Amino acid sequence: DIIDNHGKNIQPRFHYIRKMRELYRYQNHSGLIRNLVILKDFLIRTYPCCVPTGIMVRKQCIDELGKFDEDFNYIGDLEFCIRMSTKYDFYYVNQKLSAWRYTESSETVNILHTQTISPVYFYRLIDKFYYKLNVARFFPKKDREKIIMDAYIFASKRAMLNSLVALKFFDIKLLLFTIKTVYKSDPFVINRIKLPFSLFKEFIIALYNLVKL
Template sequence: MNILISVVIPTYNRANIITDAIDSVLKQTYQNFEILIIDDGSADNTENIIKEIQDQRIKYIYQENSGPAKARNNGIKHSKGEYIVFLDSDDLWHHELLEKHIKILNTNSNIGMVSNHSLYKTFDGQYIRKKTCQAKNNKEYLQYILTEPDKAYPGPSTTMFKRECFEKVGYFDETLNFCEDWDLCFRVALFYEFHCINGTLTYVRVHQNSLSRTREVEKFRNSYLKFLQKAFENTSLLQEALYHFALNKHNLFSCLIKCKLLNIKNKAYSNALWSIGSWALYKSRDSFVARKNLLESLGYSHTKIFNLKFLMALLLSHFPLFMLNTYEKLKKGSGRAY
């Protein structure tokens, strides 16, 4: 059966690079797709660039600037495919991504979403890191998406969903400026199995100034903490999901899940605040905001003080800015990442 796939590409002022993303879709080995370009209020000539591409499968939709969550939701509402996948206009796909994803979804009716590993680079080709989905089952996925999201979710351009997932759990939360994709995947994983393809099929091109302003870090903090609050406010549903996807469904295991949930919650908040503090320190150079979040992180998990990366960030947040600059130069010289 030749199932239609809807490829949703939200974009904002990316006229100079969006054709790269579109080309990576047009070159897919699986060709039964539609492409929905959701222009989130671009001020450049994105519309003209899109309309120059001669392919009837491409649809251009303009909306007032409202953020990526609303753009993706707009794409879902206008889509016709049984499967829906998102591609950021900065990113590129391996030519077999659609074929490999649809093969997994077609073979198991219980699977609701499929992901793959991703490679992060700068626009000039410098390697940054590789994100791999390390969860082996839904129990691990749910825990990782809360406590260490990068281990569950390699990025927005990596995951294909069945349309029924959105009918079951709803769309992206438009009140979240960040983390809206984590929030959606968490909700989907409560009801559907997931599968991660063991291969790098997505190439993410990173803007070096991403999340560099203190204002953006504050939005990130608010969104991250709201995502966790939403996830943990329905404890019974999370417990039920962890129990449902467990291999051992003995009553004792159910009790252990209830006992462990508080530890998961503390770890989730501690890691979230550590991540926020690191962004504030290394990106926005705001030592005060960094220190505030790192100390708050320590309140949720005292053992963080024994983590060398955490301890270094906390120490640097107390020192003058020139010491942070010196530390980063030494890091670059040694070729080590944060």
């Protein structure tokens, strides 16, 4: 749930924050998720469980794979969960275990609304897991190229959150920097062609939801 200072459920106007209910509801039932299934999903389509207040981890997992990597800054929780999924299965509990208090003083809210987020970190995830740790070896050879291609366009969509801040404040310099970084970081031409259409679709959905409020 997303709540205000008084604990009441609210519906934020910012499209991405409103989508969080969908983003973090991984499936509609509780159950065990094999590590390769959730690892692939982390890389290419969703972030199933990276809200720190919504996860529990055995101490032996942290002892073996390490704590949060501060080099990943604001997506350290995501990096941590992906690292756990390289070895361990997850158990998904289909219940509301925590709520996010949405206030103007929230650091996350300020980052999403008024500050820039470095688009580089999303590509660093790919570099670390797909190349340095070679998680590709876990998947069939015939699927590897498709997975890495999808991972890049997923990272690009996340990185383009910067553009929302840029448009809000008419910051052309930030907008151009973000676009340049995204197109420079994704090596797949087909992704660079598909990205504008995908973003336009998200923009239309966000605009439609804003008008409905």
